[in-house]
Amino acid sequence: MRQLHVELGERSYPIYIGEGLLNEVSSYFATHGISKKSPLMIVTDEKVAPLYLDAVTASLTADGYSVVSAVVASGEQSKSLANLELLVTKALEGGLDRKSAIVALGGGVVGDLAGFAAASYMRGVKFVQIPTTILAHDSSVGGKVAVNHPLAKNIIGAFHQPEFVLYDLATLQSLPEREVKAGLSEVVKHGLIWDNAFVDWCIEHAGDLVAMKPDALGYALYKGCGVKAQVVSQDEKENSLRAILNLGHTIGHALEAVAGYNELLHGEAISIGMIGSAKLGVRYGASQELLRITTLALESCGLPTRIPAHYDTEEIVAAMMHDKKFSEGTVVFVVPTEIGKVEIKPDVPVQWIREIIEELKQEG
Numbered sequence: 001m002r003q004l005h006v007e008l009g010e011r012s013y014p015i016y017i018g019e020g021l022l023n024e025v026s027s028y029f030a031t032h033g034i035s036k037k038s039p040l041m042i043v044t045d046e047k048v049a050p051l052y053l054d055a056v057t058a059s060l061t062a063d064g065y066s067v068v069s070a071v072v073a074s075g076e077q078s079k080s081l082a083n084l085e086l087l088v089t090k091a092l093e094g095g096l097d098r099k100s101a102i103v104a105l106g107g108g109v110v111g112d113l114a115g116f117a118a119a120s121y122m123r124g125v126k127f128v129q130i131p132t133t134i135l136a137h138d139s140s141v142g143g144k145v146a147v148n149h150p151l152a153k154n155i156i157g158a159f160h161q162p163e164f165v166l167y168d169l170a171t172l173q174s175l176p177e178r179e180v181k182a183g184l185s186e187v188v189k190h191g192l193i194w195d196n197a198f199v200d201w202c203i204e205h206a207g208d209l210v211a212m213k214p215d216a217l218g219y220a221l222y223k224g225c226g227v228k229a230q231v232v233s234q235d236e237k238e239n240s241l242r243a244i245l246n247l248g249h250t251i252g253h254a255l256e257a258v259a260g261y262n263e264l265l266h267g268e269a270i271s272i273g274m275i276g277s278a279k280l281g282v283r284y285g286a287s288q289e290l291l292r293i294t295t296l297a298l299e300s301c302g303l304p305t306r307i308p309a310h311y312d313t314e315e316i317v318a319a320m321m322h323d324k325k326f327s328e329g330t331v332v333f334v335v336p337t338e339i340g341k342v343e344i345k346p347d348v349p350v351q352w353i354r355e356i357i358e359e360l361k362q363e364g
């Protein structure tokens with residue numbers, strides 16, 4: 001087992017990464033002081049529930065925990081206010097009190113939704129992350145929790161750190177190939193913003209990653225979580241450094257919203273967005289090599305790098321204006337300067353972004 005740490009004073013927590021950790025899931029709850037006197041609520045989705053919910057529930061109940069569960073539909077559309085209300089109803093019916101914990105068992109959708117429920121139920125209860133997707137190496141760490149609004153991604157949310165993250169890599173083996181590739185997008189992102197050698201490693205091992213070879217996957221997720229943990233430990237609430245984790249998300253979030261949250265997966269939208277950011281980097285003076293390596297890394301992982309031609313450019317631009325990265329009247333962009341390094345640029349000309357969106361459509 002590998003272990004990382006998010007250092008945030010009294011909100012610090014460990015990330016446990018390894019094969020088969022779910023076999024002893026209840027011991028982690030006991031170690032982290034989760035109360036056995038108050039019920040827990042496990043939030044999961046309809047695809048994850050038949051795979052892992054019984055095992056997790058059985059381990060916890062055998063150890064004296066009282067468990068209720070809530071199962072939502074799978075997919076991005078579940079990150080909704082309607083589902084937040086559903087979770088609160090389930091929590092009240094299940095008798096959850098202020099000493100209870102809410103547990104996310106699933107991918108980033110379940111993590112963000114359950115986390116926001118934990119942040120808001122009774123003004124905040126404990127939260128545990130049990131990620132089951134590759135992408136969730138990113139979403140389970142850092143405490144950003146949210147639901148979507150039809151006009152904007154993650155626009156209703158909070159910062160609410162988990163007590164611990166329990167990442168059982170064995171669960172990843174049941175992921176469909178498209179989800180594997182989408183998850184690798186944020187793995188590559190962690191290299192692009194922080195560690196050029198890791199980007200080279202991703203390119204070299206892309207075949208093994210897509211094929212889910214356990215050694216390669218374990219190393220990649222440890223590295224990805226490690227970058228995330230270091231960044232969050234330095235800037236929990238995104239006052240400065242943490243914004244770099246948003247590479248590719250200005251265009252990416254807009255694409256997801258324009259697509260009605262059901263056509264492009266988050267990782268796919270962010271992959272396209274990172275190509276847009278690399279193109280912007282080149283306009284600001286970075287070398288063409290930056291764009292070439294970024295494209296190579298993402299395409300090697302089987303990720304899309306073009307905007308589908310039927311997406312409307314003006315709708316994408318309008319969606320960007322609703323994002324949290326539109327602030328004080330300008331679009332703020334994470335712009336790469338070289339592989340492994342980015343800077344935050346306010347005042348990016350909207351006309352440049354419009355042109356880049358058009359290029360990303362025409363090259364498709």
Ligand SMILES: NC(=O)c1ccc[n+]([C@@H]2O[C@H](COP(=O)([O-])OP(=O)(O)OC[C@H]3O[C@@H](n4cnc5c(N)ncnc54)[C@H](O)[C@@H]3O)[C@@H](O)[C@H]2O)c1
Binds near residue numbers: 183
């Ligand atoms: N909070 C953050 O810091 C943060 C970071 C990155 C992404 N996100 C959010 O995460 C979400 C995307 O997460 P995701 O890609 O994990 O999506 P997801 O939660 O929808 O999971 C992807 C799909 O895989 C299925 N699934 C999950 N685990 C499985 C398993 N082990 N075996 C088989 N199927 C499984 C799910 O049912 C779903 O269909 C987006 O909403 C994004 O905004 C949040």
Ligand SMILES: O=C(O)C(=O)C[C@@H](O)[C@H](O)[C@H](O)COP(=O)(O)O
Binds near residue numbers: 154186242246249324
């Ligand atoms: O943790 C962060 O900070 C990130 O930016 C990680 C992103 O991958 C994630 O998609 C996040 O939800 C985007 O941030 P948001 O504040 O724009 O919702």
Ligand SMILES: [Zn+2]
Binds near residue numbers: 138249266270
């Ligand atoms: Zn993301």
